[in-house]
Amino acid sequence: MTQYAVPLEDYRFVFDALGLGELTEFDGWDxxxxxxxxxxxxxxxxxxxxxxxxxxxxxxxxxxKFENGVVTVPPGFQEAYAQFREGGWPALTGPVEYGGQGLPFYLQYILTEIMAATCMSFAQYTGLTHGAAMAIEAHASEELKALYLPKLISGEWSGTMCLTESHSGTDLGLIKTRAVPAKDGSYAITGGKIFISAGEHEMVDNIVHLVLAKLPDAPPGVRGISLFLVPKYLPDENGAPGARNGVSAGSIEHKMGMKGAVACVMNFEDATGWLVGEPHRGLHAMFTMMNVERLLLSAQGQGAAELAYQSSLAYARDRVQGRALSGAKYPTLAADPIIVHPDVRRMLLTMKAHAEGGRALALWVMKHVDIAERHPDPAEREKASDLVALMTPVVKVWLSDNGSEAANLGVQTFGGHGYIREWGMEQIVRDIRILQLYEGANGIQALDLVARKLPMKGGSLLLRLTDPIDAHIETYASSADHAEFIQPLVAIRAKLEQATALLRAKAESDPEELGAGSMDYLKIVGYAAQTFIWSKLAIEASERRGENAAFYSSKLATARFYIGKLLPFADAHLVGLEAGAEPLMALDAEYF
Structure with a gap:
Protein backbone atom coordinates (compact mmCIF):
# COMPACT_ATOMS: atom_id res chain seq x y z
CA MET A 1 0.00 0.00 0.00
CA THR A 2 1.10 3.60 -0.47
CA GLN A 3 2.87 5.31 2.43
CA TYR A 4 3.73 8.93 3.15
CA ALA A 5 5.48 10.90 5.89
CA VAL A 6 6.56 14.50 5.39
CA PRO A 7 10.35 14.58 4.68
CA LEU A 8 11.08 17.16 7.38
CA GLU A 9 14.80 16.50 7.51
CA ASP A 10 15.16 17.05 3.77
CA TYR A 11 13.25 20.33 3.91
CA ARG A 12 15.51 21.46 6.77
CA PHE A 13 18.60 20.53 4.79
CA VAL A 14 17.43 22.26 1.61
CA PHE A 15 16.57 25.40 3.60
CA ASP A 16 20.24 25.67 4.60
CA ALA A 17 21.82 24.40 1.37
CA LEU A 18 19.92 26.90 -0.78
CA GLY A 19 20.19 29.80 1.65
CA LEU A 20 16.45 30.29 2.00
CA GLY A 21 17.13 32.02 5.29
CA GLU A 22 18.55 34.94 3.29
CA LEU A 23 14.96 35.95 2.49
CA THR A 24 14.43 36.98 6.11
CA GLU A 25 16.49 40.07 5.34
CA PHE A 26 13.75 41.38 3.06
CA ASP A 27 11.04 43.71 4.27
CA GLY A 28 8.22 41.84 6.02
CA TRP A 29 9.82 38.40 5.96
CA ASP A 30 11.89 38.56 9.13
CA LYS A 65 -20.44 13.36 -9.07
CA PHE A 66 -22.37 15.71 -11.32
CA GLU A 67 -26.15 15.98 -11.41
CA ASN A 68 -28.46 18.81 -12.43
CA GLY A 69 -25.58 21.25 -12.66
CA VAL A 70 -24.31 20.49 -9.15
CA VAL A 71 -20.99 18.84 -8.30
CA THR A 72 -20.84 16.55 -5.27
CA VAL A 73 -17.28 16.14 -4.00
CA PRO A 74 -16.04 12.81 -2.58
CA PRO A 75 -16.78 11.96 1.07
CA GLY A 76 -14.57 13.79 3.51
CA PHE A 77 -13.59 16.63 1.17
CA GLN A 78 -16.04 19.12 2.69
CA GLU A 79 -14.68 18.50 6.19
CA ALA A 80 -11.08 18.54 4.95
CA TYR A 81 -11.67 21.90 3.27
CA ALA A 82 -13.10 23.32 6.48
CA GLN A 83 -9.92 22.25 8.27
CA PHE A 84 -7.86 23.70 5.41
CA ARG A 85 -9.48 27.07 6.08
CA GLU A 86 -9.29 26.79 9.85
CA GLY A 87 -5.58 26.07 9.60
CA GLY A 88 -5.05 29.33 7.68
CA TRP A 89 -3.52 27.55 4.69
CA PRO A 90 -5.29 29.62 1.98
CA ALA A 91 -3.77 32.77 3.52
CA LEU A 92 -0.21 31.43 3.79
CA THR A 93 1.43 33.78 1.27
CA GLY A 94 -1.42 36.24 0.72
CA PRO A 95 -0.85 39.98 1.23
CA VAL A 96 -1.25 41.07 4.84
CA GLU A 97 -3.45 44.04 3.93
CA TYR A 98 -6.12 41.63 2.67
CA GLY A 99 -5.90 39.14 5.52
CA GLY A 100 -2.96 37.04 4.36
CA GLN A 101 0.03 35.91 6.38
CA GLY A 102 2.47 37.45 3.93
CA LEU A 103 5.02 34.61 4.02
CA PRO A 104 7.50 33.87 1.19
CA PHE A 105 6.11 32.14 -1.90
CA TYR A 106 8.44 29.15 -1.60
CA LEU A 107 6.30 27.98 1.33
CA GLN A 108 3.35 27.77 -1.05
CA TYR A 109 5.39 25.33 -3.12
CA ILE A 110 6.08 23.15 -0.08
CA LEU A 111 2.40 23.16 0.88
CA THR A 112 1.43 22.25 -2.69
CA GLU A 113 3.91 19.37 -2.80
CA ILE A 114 2.62 17.92 0.48
CA MET A 115 -1.01 18.20 -0.63
CA ALA A 116 -0.23 16.65 -4.01
CA ALA A 117 1.57 13.74 -2.36
CA THR A 118 -1.27 13.05 0.03
CA CYS A 119 -4.37 13.71 -2.10
CA MET A 120 -3.84 15.20 -5.53
CA SER A 121 -7.58 15.38 -6.24
CA PHE A 122 -8.25 17.54 -3.20
CA ALA A 123 -5.39 19.86 -4.08
CA GLN A 124 -7.17 20.69 -7.36
CA TYR A 125 -9.91 22.49 -5.43
CA THR A 126 -7.45 24.84 -3.72
CA GLY A 127 -4.62 25.42 -6.18
CA LEU A 128 -5.96 28.05 -8.57
CA THR A 129 -7.39 30.32 -5.88
CA HIS A 130 -3.85 31.47 -5.11
CA GLY A 131 -3.23 32.38 -8.76
CA ALA A 132 -6.57 34.14 -9.17
CA ALA A 133 -5.80 36.28 -6.13
CA MET A 134 -2.38 37.15 -7.57
CA ALA A 135 -3.90 38.35 -10.86
CA ILE A 136 -6.59 40.36 -9.09
CA GLU A 137 -4.07 41.96 -6.73
CA ALA A 138 -1.78 42.95 -9.61
CA HIS A 139 -4.33 44.22 -12.13
CA ALA A 140 -7.86 44.71 -10.79
CA SER A 141 -9.38 47.97 -9.62
CA GLU A 142 -9.21 48.91 -5.96
CA GLU A 143 -12.93 48.21 -5.63
CA LEU A 144 -12.58 44.68 -6.97
CA LYS A 145 -9.54 44.02 -4.80
CA ALA A 146 -11.30 45.21 -1.66
CA LEU A 147 -14.35 43.06 -2.37
CA TYR A 148 -12.77 39.83 -3.63
CA LEU A 149 -9.28 39.46 -2.19
CA PRO A 150 -10.21 39.03 1.50
CA LYS A 151 -12.69 36.28 0.55
CA LEU A 152 -10.22 34.46 -1.71
CA ILE A 153 -7.31 34.75 0.70
CA SER A 154 -9.38 33.43 3.60
CA GLY A 155 -10.58 30.52 1.47
CA GLU A 156 -14.19 31.53 2.00
CA TRP A 157 -14.41 31.83 -1.78
CA SER A 158 -12.34 29.97 -4.38
CA GLY A 159 -10.99 30.93 -7.80
CA THR A 160 -10.54 29.43 -11.25
CA MET A 161 -8.88 30.24 -14.55
CA CYS A 162 -11.11 29.95 -17.64
CA LEU A 163 -8.92 29.93 -20.74
CA THR A 164 -9.45 26.84 -22.88
CA GLU A 165 -12.29 26.41 -25.36
CA SER A 166 -13.24 23.27 -27.26
CA HIS A 167 -11.65 24.53 -30.49
CA SER A 168 -8.88 26.55 -28.84
CA GLY A 169 -6.29 25.06 -26.52
CA THR A 170 -2.83 26.61 -26.50
CA ASP A 171 -3.74 28.92 -29.40
CA LEU A 172 -5.75 31.37 -27.30
CA GLY A 173 -6.03 33.81 -30.17
CA LEU A 174 -8.84 31.57 -31.48
CA ILE A 175 -11.16 31.98 -28.50
CA LYS A 176 -14.77 32.93 -29.25
CA THR A 177 -16.05 33.99 -25.81
CA ARG A 178 -17.37 37.55 -26.06
CA ALA A 179 -17.65 40.43 -23.60
CA VAL A 180 -20.18 43.19 -24.34
CA PRO A 181 -19.94 46.43 -22.33
CA ALA A 182 -22.92 47.36 -20.16
CA LYS A 183 -23.96 50.86 -19.14
CA ASP A 184 -22.98 50.33 -15.50
CA GLY A 185 -19.34 49.57 -16.34
CA SER A 186 -19.71 45.80 -16.17
CA TYR A 187 -19.65 43.40 -19.13
CA ALA A 188 -21.93 40.63 -20.37
CA ILE A 189 -19.82 37.52 -20.91
CA THR A 190 -21.06 34.83 -23.32
CA GLY A 191 -19.24 31.68 -24.39
CA GLY A 192 -18.06 28.28 -23.29
CA LYS A 193 -14.87 27.07 -21.60
CA ILE A 194 -13.65 23.52 -21.03
CA PHE A 195 -11.27 21.71 -18.65
CA ILE A 196 -11.97 24.18 -15.84
CA SER A 197 -10.51 22.75 -12.64
CA ALA A 198 -12.89 23.13 -9.68
CA GLY A 199 -15.26 25.15 -11.85
CA GLU A 200 -18.25 24.01 -9.82
CA HIS A 201 -18.56 22.64 -6.29
CA GLU A 202 -20.29 23.44 -3.01
CA MET A 203 -17.32 23.59 -0.61
CA VAL A 204 -17.20 27.40 -0.75
CA ASP A 205 -19.81 30.14 -0.70
CA ASN A 206 -18.77 31.57 -4.07
CA ILE A 207 -16.46 30.76 -6.99
CA VAL A 208 -14.62 33.57 -8.75
CA HIS A 209 -13.86 32.81 -12.39
CA LEU A 210 -11.14 34.69 -14.27
CA VAL A 211 -12.29 34.49 -17.88
CA LEU A 212 -10.48 35.32 -21.11
CA ALA A 213 -12.83 36.91 -23.63
CA LYS A 214 -12.84 39.39 -26.51
CA LEU A 215 -14.46 42.82 -26.63
CA PRO A 216 -16.47 43.87 -29.72
CA ASP A 217 -13.60 46.05 -30.96
CA ALA A 218 -10.90 43.47 -30.25
CA PRO A 219 -8.09 43.15 -32.77
CA PRO A 220 -7.53 39.61 -34.09
CA GLY A 221 -5.35 37.06 -32.37
CA VAL A 222 -3.91 37.16 -28.87
CA ARG A 223 -3.65 40.95 -28.95
CA GLY A 224 -7.44 41.10 -28.72
CA ILE A 225 -7.88 39.14 -25.50
CA SER A 226 -9.15 40.74 -22.29
CA LEU A 227 -9.51 39.33 -18.78
CA PHE A 228 -12.73 39.44 -16.76
CA LEU A 229 -13.74 38.57 -13.21
CA VAL A 230 -17.01 36.62 -13.25
CA PRO A 231 -18.40 35.37 -9.92
CA LYS A 232 -20.77 32.42 -9.58
CA TYR A 233 -22.96 34.57 -7.31
CA LEU A 234 -23.14 38.34 -7.66
CA PRO A 235 -22.15 39.98 -4.37
CA ASP A 236 -24.91 42.02 -2.71
CA GLU A 237 -24.48 45.44 -1.12
CA ASN A 238 -22.81 43.81 1.89
CA GLY A 239 -20.39 41.76 -0.21
CA ALA A 240 -22.21 38.50 0.51
CA PRO A 241 -23.20 36.08 -2.27
CA GLY A 242 -26.45 37.29 -3.80
CA ALA A 243 -28.22 36.45 -7.05
CA ARG A 244 -26.92 33.59 -9.21
CA ASN A 245 -24.88 34.88 -12.13
CA GLY A 246 -25.25 33.58 -15.68
CA VAL A 247 -22.50 30.99 -15.28
CA SER A 248 -23.04 27.25 -14.83
CA ALA A 249 -21.37 23.89 -15.31
CA GLY A 250 -22.70 21.98 -18.30
CA SER A 251 -20.88 18.75 -17.51
CA ILE A 252 -17.73 17.31 -15.99
CA GLU A 253 -15.06 15.33 -17.81
CA HIS A 254 -14.55 11.61 -17.17
CA LYS A 255 -10.84 11.55 -16.61
CA MET A 256 -7.99 9.05 -16.54
CA GLY A 257 -6.98 10.15 -13.05
CA MET A 258 -7.68 12.60 -10.24
CA LYS A 259 -11.22 11.33 -10.26
CA GLY A 260 -12.08 13.11 -7.05
CA ALA A 261 -11.46 16.46 -8.74
CA VAL A 262 -13.62 17.98 -11.44
CA ALA A 263 -12.71 19.44 -14.81
CA CYS A 264 -15.84 21.29 -15.87
CA VAL A 265 -17.42 22.53 -19.05
CA MET A 266 -18.44 26.05 -18.02
CA ASN A 267 -21.17 27.96 -19.85
CA PHE A 268 -21.37 31.75 -19.65
CA GLU A 269 -24.70 33.22 -20.77
CA ASP A 270 -24.74 37.00 -20.46
CA ALA A 271 -22.86 36.54 -17.21
CA THR A 272 -21.97 39.76 -15.45
CA GLY A 273 -18.24 40.34 -15.25
CA TRP A 274 -15.75 43.11 -14.61
CA LEU A 275 -12.62 43.95 -16.55
CA VAL A 276 -9.32 43.06 -14.86
CA GLY A 277 -6.46 45.16 -16.19
CA GLU A 278 -6.56 47.01 -19.49
CA PRO A 279 -8.73 46.13 -22.52
CA HIS A 280 -6.99 43.74 -24.94
CA ARG A 281 -4.26 43.10 -22.35
CA GLY A 282 -5.76 40.00 -20.83
CA LEU A 283 -2.83 37.73 -21.52
CA HIS A 284 -0.50 40.21 -19.85
CA ALA A 285 -2.72 40.20 -16.77
CA MET A 286 -3.06 36.43 -16.80
CA PHE A 287 0.67 35.85 -17.19
CA THR A 288 1.28 37.82 -14.00
CA MET A 289 0.31 34.62 -12.24
CA MET A 290 1.20 31.99 -14.84
CA ASN A 291 4.93 31.65 -14.10
CA VAL A 292 4.30 31.18 -10.39
CA GLU A 293 1.29 28.92 -10.99
CA ARG A 294 3.26 26.68 -13.35
CA LEU A 295 6.03 26.43 -10.80
CA LEU A 296 3.54 25.57 -8.07
CA LEU A 297 1.83 23.11 -10.38
CA SER A 298 5.14 21.33 -10.91
CA ALA A 299 5.00 20.44 -7.22
CA GLN A 300 2.43 17.82 -8.20
CA GLY A 301 5.19 15.95 -10.02
CA GLN A 302 7.33 16.34 -6.94
CA GLY A 303 4.59 15.00 -4.73
CA ALA A 304 4.10 11.98 -7.00
CA ALA A 305 7.83 11.23 -6.96
CA GLU A 306 7.97 11.45 -3.16
CA LEU A 307 4.91 9.25 -2.68
CA ALA A 308 6.14 6.68 -5.20
CA TYR A 309 9.57 6.58 -3.56
CA GLN A 310 8.39 6.24 0.02
CA SER A 311 5.85 3.56 -0.91
CA SER A 312 8.31 1.61 -3.05
CA LEU A 313 11.05 1.77 -0.43
CA ALA A 314 8.77 0.29 2.22
CA TYR A 315 7.68 -2.46 -0.18
CA ALA A 316 11.24 -3.26 -1.27
CA ARG A 317 12.34 -3.65 2.33
CA ASP A 318 9.47 -5.99 3.12
CA ARG A 319 9.00 -8.07 -0.04
CA VAL A 320 11.27 -11.13 -0.13
CA GLN A 321 12.12 -12.65 -3.50
CA GLY A 322 15.23 -14.47 -4.70
CA ARG A 323 18.75 -14.18 -3.39
CA ALA A 324 21.39 -11.52 -3.92
CA LEU A 325 23.76 -12.43 -6.78
CA SER A 326 26.70 -12.32 -4.38
CA GLY A 327 25.03 -14.69 -1.93
CA ALA A 328 22.27 -14.60 0.66
CA LYS A 329 22.14 -11.34 2.59
CA TYR A 330 19.43 -12.54 4.98
CA PRO A 331 20.13 -16.26 5.41
CA THR A 332 17.54 -16.66 8.15
CA LEU A 333 14.78 -15.70 5.70
CA ALA A 334 13.39 -17.88 2.92
CA ALA A 335 14.61 -15.24 0.44
CA ASP A 336 16.22 -11.80 0.50
CA PRO A 337 14.21 -8.57 0.46
CA ILE A 338 14.16 -7.24 -3.08
CA ILE A 339 16.07 -4.12 -2.03
CA VAL A 340 19.27 -6.20 -2.36
CA HIS A 341 18.83 -6.52 -6.14
CA PRO A 342 20.72 -3.99 -8.28
CA ASP A 343 17.86 -3.22 -10.64
CA VAL A 344 15.46 -2.58 -7.77
CA ARG A 345 18.07 -0.24 -6.32
CA ARG A 346 18.32 1.49 -9.70
CA MET A 347 14.59 2.17 -9.60
CA LEU A 348 14.59 3.29 -5.97
CA LEU A 349 17.57 5.59 -6.44
CA THR A 350 16.03 7.08 -9.58
CA MET A 351 12.87 7.89 -7.64
CA LYS A 352 14.92 9.25 -4.74
CA ALA A 353 17.06 11.39 -7.05
CA HIS A 354 13.95 12.80 -8.74
CA ALA A 355 12.24 13.47 -5.43
CA GLU A 356 15.14 15.13 -3.62
CA GLY A 357 16.85 16.78 -6.58
CA GLY A 358 13.63 18.08 -8.09
CA ARG A 359 12.48 19.50 -4.77
CA ALA A 360 15.72 21.46 -4.35
CA LEU A 361 15.70 22.68 -7.96
CA ALA A 362 12.13 23.95 -7.70
CA LEU A 363 12.76 25.63 -4.35
CA TRP A 364 15.87 27.31 -5.77
CA VAL A 365 13.73 28.82 -8.53
CA MET A 366 10.98 29.70 -6.02
CA LYS A 367 13.61 31.52 -3.97
CA HIS A 368 14.10 33.75 -6.99
CA VAL A 369 10.35 34.33 -7.21
CA ASP A 370 10.69 35.77 -3.71
CA ILE A 371 13.80 37.76 -4.61
CA ALA A 372 11.95 39.24 -7.59
CA GLU A 373 9.14 40.21 -5.23
CA ARG A 374 11.03 41.79 -2.31
CA HIS A 375 14.72 42.48 -3.01
CA PRO A 376 15.44 46.17 -2.33
CA ASP A 377 17.66 46.49 -5.43
CA PRO A 378 15.63 46.82 -8.67
CA ALA A 379 18.50 45.31 -10.69
CA GLU A 380 18.49 42.20 -8.50
CA ARG A 381 14.72 41.95 -8.79
CA GLU A 382 15.03 42.06 -12.57
CA LYS A 383 17.73 39.38 -12.63
CA ALA A 384 15.63 37.11 -10.44
CA SER A 385 12.55 37.71 -12.57
CA ASP A 386 14.54 36.79 -15.68
CA LEU A 387 15.72 33.54 -14.09
CA VAL A 388 12.14 32.64 -13.16
CA ALA A 389 10.99 33.34 -16.72
CA LEU A 390 13.76 31.17 -18.15
CA MET A 391 13.34 28.30 -15.71
CA THR A 392 9.54 28.10 -15.52
CA PRO A 393 9.13 25.94 -18.66
CA VAL A 394 12.18 23.90 -17.69
CA VAL A 395 10.94 23.14 -14.17
CA LYS A 396 7.43 22.37 -15.41
CA VAL A 397 8.69 19.80 -17.92
CA TRP A 398 11.47 18.44 -15.69
CA LEU A 399 9.30 17.74 -12.67
CA SER A 400 6.29 16.50 -14.61
CA ASP A 401 8.34 14.09 -16.72
CA ASN A 402 10.38 12.91 -13.74
CA GLY A 403 7.30 12.61 -11.54
CA SER A 404 5.61 10.47 -14.15
CA GLU A 405 8.75 8.34 -14.50
CA ALA A 406 8.94 7.89 -10.73
CA ALA A 407 5.30 6.82 -10.61
CA ASN A 408 5.89 4.22 -13.30
CA LEU A 409 9.03 2.99 -11.57
CA GLY A 410 6.98 2.63 -8.42
CA VAL A 411 4.58 0.31 -10.23
CA GLN A 412 7.56 -1.63 -11.57
CA THR A 413 9.08 -2.00 -8.11
CA PHE A 414 5.83 -3.51 -6.84
CA GLY A 415 5.77 -5.90 -9.80
CA GLY A 416 2.35 -7.43 -10.46
CA HIS A 417 1.00 -5.88 -7.27
CA GLY A 418 1.77 -2.45 -8.70
CA TYR A 419 -0.73 -3.11 -11.49
CA ILE A 420 -3.50 -3.97 -9.01
CA ARG A 421 -5.72 -1.14 -7.83
CA GLU A 422 -5.79 -1.91 -4.12
CA TRP A 423 -2.04 -1.40 -3.74
CA GLY A 424 -2.46 2.23 -4.81
CA MET A 425 0.54 2.56 -7.09
CA GLU A 426 -1.34 2.65 -10.39
CA GLN A 427 -3.40 5.55 -9.06
CA ILE A 428 -0.25 7.65 -8.81
CA VAL A 429 0.48 6.96 -12.50
CA ARG A 430 -3.04 7.98 -13.53
CA ASP A 431 -3.23 11.03 -11.28
CA ILE A 432 0.10 12.55 -12.30
CA ARG A 433 -0.23 11.98 -16.04
CA ILE A 434 -2.19 15.20 -16.54
CA LEU A 435 0.76 17.30 -15.36
CA GLN A 436 2.55 16.76 -18.66
CA LEU A 437 -0.54 18.08 -20.45
CA TYR A 438 -2.18 20.97 -18.65
CA GLU A 439 -1.05 24.54 -18.03
CA GLY A 440 0.74 24.29 -21.37
CA ALA A 441 1.63 20.81 -22.64
CA ASN A 442 5.29 19.96 -22.27
CA GLY A 443 5.99 20.32 -25.97
CA ILE A 444 4.63 23.86 -25.83
CA GLN A 445 6.81 24.58 -22.80
CA ALA A 446 9.88 23.48 -24.74
CA LEU A 447 8.90 25.69 -27.68
CA ASP A 448 8.33 28.59 -25.29
CA LEU A 449 11.87 28.13 -23.96
CA VAL A 450 13.62 28.17 -27.34
CA ALA A 451 11.35 30.54 -29.29
CA ARG A 452 10.51 33.11 -26.59
CA LYS A 453 12.79 32.89 -23.59
CA LEU A 454 16.15 32.35 -25.30
CA PRO A 455 15.86 35.42 -27.59
CA MET A 456 14.52 37.73 -24.86
CA LYS A 457 16.68 40.69 -23.89
CA GLY A 458 19.26 39.89 -26.53
CA GLY A 459 19.64 36.32 -25.34
CA SER A 460 20.72 37.38 -21.84
CA LEU A 461 18.20 35.28 -19.89
CA LEU A 462 20.38 32.18 -20.13
CA LEU A 463 23.08 34.06 -18.22
CA ARG A 464 20.80 34.05 -15.19
CA LEU A 465 21.39 30.30 -15.03
CA THR A 466 24.96 30.06 -16.28
CA ASP A 467 26.31 32.89 -14.11
CA PRO A 468 25.54 31.15 -10.79
CA ILE A 469 26.80 27.87 -12.25
CA ASP A 470 30.09 29.54 -13.23
CA ALA A 471 30.40 31.22 -9.84
CA HIS A 472 29.87 27.88 -8.09
CA ILE A 473 32.49 26.21 -10.28
CA GLU A 474 34.97 29.00 -9.60
CA THR A 475 34.40 28.77 -5.84
CA TYR A 476 35.29 25.09 -5.69
CA ALA A 477 37.58 24.74 -8.71
CA SER A 478 40.69 24.25 -6.60
CA SER A 479 39.09 21.92 -4.06
CA ALA A 480 40.22 18.34 -4.56
CA ASP A 481 37.71 17.20 -1.93
CA HIS A 482 34.79 18.40 -4.05
CA ALA A 483 36.12 17.60 -7.53
CA GLU A 484 33.71 14.69 -8.02
CA PHE A 485 30.80 17.13 -7.76
CA ILE A 486 32.41 19.96 -9.74
CA GLN A 487 33.88 18.23 -12.79
CA PRO A 488 30.54 16.79 -13.96
CA LEU A 489 29.07 20.29 -13.64
CA VAL A 490 31.91 21.71 -15.74
CA ALA A 491 31.17 19.08 -18.40
CA ILE A 492 27.40 19.66 -18.59
CA ARG A 493 27.99 23.43 -18.54
CA ALA A 494 30.13 23.02 -21.67
CA LYS A 495 27.45 20.86 -23.29
CA LEU A 496 24.84 23.51 -22.58
CA GLU A 497 27.00 26.12 -24.29
CA GLN A 498 27.52 23.76 -27.24
CA ALA A 499 23.80 23.00 -27.47
CA THR A 500 22.88 26.69 -27.36
CA ALA A 501 25.27 27.59 -30.17
CA LEU A 502 24.13 24.59 -32.21
CA LEU A 503 20.43 25.38 -31.86
CA ARG A 504 20.92 29.03 -32.74
CA ALA A 505 23.00 28.17 -35.80
CA LYS A 506 20.48 25.61 -37.06
CA ALA A 507 17.52 27.91 -36.49
CA GLU A 508 19.12 30.64 -38.60
CA SER A 509 18.92 28.40 -41.66
CA ASP A 510 15.58 26.69 -40.94
CA PRO A 511 12.91 27.83 -38.45
CA GLU A 512 11.71 24.22 -38.13
CA GLU A 513 14.94 23.49 -36.27
CA LEU A 514 13.62 25.37 -33.23
CA GLY A 515 10.68 23.03 -32.87
CA ALA A 516 12.69 19.95 -33.79
CA GLY A 517 15.36 20.64 -31.18
CA SER A 518 13.21 22.26 -28.50
CA MET A 519 12.67 19.26 -26.21
CA ASP A 520 16.25 18.00 -26.51
CA TYR A 521 17.48 21.49 -25.71
CA LEU A 522 15.15 21.91 -22.74
CA LYS A 523 16.35 18.61 -21.30
CA ILE A 524 19.98 19.72 -21.60
CA VAL A 525 19.10 22.92 -19.72
CA GLY A 526 17.34 20.75 -17.17
CA TYR A 527 20.36 18.52 -16.70
CA ALA A 528 22.63 21.55 -16.32
CA ALA A 529 20.37 23.12 -13.70
CA GLN A 530 19.81 19.86 -11.85
CA THR A 531 23.54 19.04 -11.81
CA PHE A 532 24.23 22.50 -10.40
CA ILE A 533 21.72 21.88 -7.63
CA TRP A 534 23.04 18.39 -6.89
CA SER A 535 26.56 19.83 -6.70
CA LYS A 536 25.40 22.37 -4.13
CA LEU A 537 23.56 19.71 -2.13
CA ALA A 538 26.46 17.26 -2.23
CA ILE A 539 29.05 19.80 -1.13
CA GLU A 540 26.79 20.95 1.70
CA ALA A 541 26.24 17.32 2.75
CA SER A 542 29.96 16.50 2.63
CA GLU A 543 30.76 19.43 4.89
CA ARG A 544 28.09 18.36 7.42
CA ARG A 545 28.66 14.64 7.32
CA GLY A 546 29.66 14.33 10.97
CA GLU A 547 26.33 15.71 12.21
CA ASN A 548 23.99 13.00 10.94
CA ALA A 549 25.99 10.31 9.19
CA ALA A 550 23.02 8.32 7.89
CA PHE A 551 21.23 11.29 6.32
CA TYR A 552 24.27 12.94 4.77
CA SER A 553 25.77 9.66 3.54
CA SER A 554 22.44 8.96 1.85
CA LYS A 555 22.47 12.42 0.26
CA LEU A 556 26.00 11.94 -1.06
CA ALA A 557 25.21 8.46 -2.42
CA THR A 558 22.16 9.83 -4.22
CA ALA A 559 24.21 12.65 -5.73
CA ARG A 560 26.77 10.13 -6.98
CA PHE A 561 23.99 7.98 -8.43
CA TYR A 562 22.54 10.98 -10.26
CA ILE A 563 25.96 11.89 -11.68
CA GLY A 564 26.88 8.35 -12.66
CA LYS A 565 23.56 6.94 -13.85
CA LEU A 566 21.19 9.78 -14.82
CA LEU A 567 23.37 12.66 -16.01
CA PRO A 568 24.77 10.60 -18.96
CA PHE A 569 21.32 10.75 -20.59
CA ALA A 570 22.10 14.39 -21.40
CA ASP A 571 24.51 13.10 -24.05
CA ALA A 572 21.63 11.42 -25.89
CA HIS A 573 19.76 14.72 -26.02
CA LEU A 574 22.83 16.44 -27.47
CA VAL A 575 23.03 13.78 -30.18
CA GLY A 576 19.33 14.26 -30.89
CA LEU A 577 19.81 18.01 -31.15
CA GLU A 578 22.68 17.51 -33.58
CA ALA A 579 20.47 15.32 -35.79
CA GLY A 580 18.26 18.34 -36.38
CA ALA A 581 14.92 18.59 -38.12
CA GLU A 582 15.67 16.34 -41.10
CA PRO A 583 14.63 13.02 -39.46
CA LEU A 584 11.36 14.65 -38.33
CA MET A 585 10.37 16.64 -41.40
CA ALA A 586 11.56 14.43 -44.28
CA LEU A 587 8.43 12.25 -44.36
CA ASP A 588 5.51 13.83 -46.21
CA ALA A 589 2.33 13.96 -44.12
CA GLU A 590 0.43 11.58 -46.43
CA TYR A 591 3.06 8.87 -45.97
CA PHE A 592 2.67 8.56 -42.20
Missing part, protein backbone atom coordinates in the same frame (compact mmCIF):
# COMPACT_ATOMS: atom_id res chain seq x y z
CA UNK A 31 9.57 35.96 10.69
CA UNK A 32 10.49 33.28 8.13
CA UNK A 33 13.34 31.87 10.21
CA UNK A 34 14.14 28.17 9.97
CA UNK A 35 12.41 27.23 13.22
CA UNK A 36 9.20 28.94 12.08
CA UNK A 37 9.44 27.39 8.64
CA UNK A 38 9.97 23.94 10.15
CA UNK A 39 6.87 24.36 12.31
CA UNK A 40 4.85 25.34 9.25
CA UNK A 41 6.17 22.39 7.23
CA UNK A 42 5.56 19.99 10.12
CA UNK A 43 1.98 21.17 10.52
CA UNK A 44 1.40 21.01 6.75
CA UNK A 45 2.73 17.47 6.85
CA UNK A 46 0.39 16.59 9.70
CA UNK A 47 -2.59 18.01 7.80
CA UNK A 48 -1.61 16.12 4.66
CA UNK A 49 -0.79 12.79 6.31
CA UNK A 50 -3.61 12.74 8.87
CA UNK A 51 -6.45 14.49 7.05
CA UNK A 52 -5.88 14.22 3.29
CA UNK A 53 -4.01 10.95 2.82
CA UNK A 54 -6.84 8.78 4.24
CA UNK A 55 -9.17 10.36 1.63
CA UNK A 56 -6.95 9.66 -1.38
CA UNK A 57 -8.01 6.11 -2.20
CA UNK A 58 -11.75 6.57 -1.69
CA UNK A 59 -11.65 9.81 -3.71
CA UNK A 60 -10.34 7.75 -6.62
CA UNK A 61 -12.85 4.93 -6.07
CA UNK A 62 -15.95 7.09 -5.56
CA UNK A 63 -15.01 10.17 -7.55
CA UNK A 64 -16.82 13.47 -7.85
Missing amino acids: MAQQDVVQQIVQEAGRYGADILFPLNRQADEIGA
